[in-house]
Amino acid sequence: MASTNEDTPLTLTLTPDNPSNTSISNAADGALFYRVVTELESTTAVTTVSSAAGETIASWKWRDTRSNIDECWLKKSLIPFNDTTTFSSPTNGKEFQWKGRTLFSKDDKTHPIATFSPTQRIPRSRLTPEE
Incomplete structure (x- = not known):
């Protein structure tokens, strides 16, 4: 790499x-x-x-081939309207937390490990036909 x-x-x-x-x-x-x-x-x-x-x-x-397989290991916050989800490593027990689209170690909430930026999709209604 x-x-x-x-x-x-x-x-x-x-x-x-x-x-x-x-x-x-x-x-x-x-x-x-x-x-x-x-x-x-x-x-x-x-x-x-x-x-x-x-x-x-x-x-x-x-x-399990459910459409939302992550619900087996991700734990949603119990606080309503809080956009966080936590999970822990099965090998070493280290805890991680998604806050919105950003992943942090539970020990360090200032340095993100990963961020997800979804593709910007253009709705069909906004596409202009080719001439």
């Missing part, structure tokens, strides 16, 4: 912005880092993450 200056955060782009089926690349130069593919097989879904070279890094079979 390309290295970055410590002061400049690495910005990754998901194309398309669907974490189940996407290419993850460096926003600055377009270099591909990973590819994520989820295949649905009758009642099962299998997600595979591959490196840019095509080597499989991880693969998992979903136990």
Whole structure:
């Protein structure tokens, strides 16, 4: 992977912005880092993450193929109208918190780990027909 200056955060782009089926690349130069593919097989879904070279890094079979699979491990805040969600690492117990579209370590709420910026979609009604 390309290295970055410590002061400049690495910005990754998901194309398309669907974490189940996407290419993850460096926003600055377009270099591909990973590819994520989820295949649905009758009642099962299998997600595979591959490196840019095509080597499989991880693969998992979903136990539950609900449309909102994240509700199994994300915990919504009990405070109404609070846009935060927390989860912890199953390996080391470290806690993380999404505040809106930004991810923080529960220990450090001033330095974001990740930010999600969805694609700006143009409604069909605003598209102009080709001439």
